[in-house]
Amino acid sequence: MSNQAFPPALDALVEQFARLPGVGRKSAQRMAFFVLGLPDQQVETFAQALLTAKREIHRCPVCQNFSEGDGPCALCRSSRRDGSTVCVVAEARDVAALERGQEYRGLYHVLHGVISPMNHVGPDDLAVKELLARVGQGQIREVIMATNPDTEGEATAMYLSRLLKPFGVTVTRLAYGVPVGGHLEFADDATLARALEGRREM
C-alpha cells in the first residue's frame, strides 16, 4: 500500500517499520519521520546496530538462547549452574525474567515459540529436537516446563512432557502463581520464585 504523497525512499522506510510486530501503518509513518529528523550519525549508529546484532548473535548450540559469538552461551558454560535441571521456556525474554529472580540455579532451553496450529507453528518450527537430543545425553534429571499458562503454553508443555517421559527424566510444571492466561515476563519476582518452588510433576 504505497502513498502517492511520499517519495519512494520514504515509502520504503515506512514499509520496513510496518513489518515490526505490533507496529501499524500510522506508527510506522511516525517512526519514519522521526528517523528523517535524526542527525546522520545517529541513523548510522541505528542501522549499524541492526546489522551487528544480526551478524554477531547466534543461538547457543546447547540451550538455543541468543548468544554472542560461537560456542555455548555464558550461562551454559558457567560452573555455578546445576546442569541436571533444565527449565524449558518459550522465548528468550522468559530467561531474562527468571534470571531476574536469582532463585533458579539450573540451565534453560529456549523453544523460540509455542505450538500453535492457528499460526501454523508446529514442533518442527521450535527447538524441540535440540531439547530431545540434550535430554538424550543423560545428565539431565529434571525438566521444568515454564511455558506460559495459556492454552498454547499448556498444550506445548503437555506435548513435550509426553515426548520426554520415555527418557526417564522427571518433568515438572510451574505452580501458578503466575495468573492463568498470564505471561511469565510480566510476573513479579516473588510470584516467579513461588511458581518455581511449588512446581509439580506432570
Ligand SMILES: [Zn+2]
Ligand atoms: Zn546456552
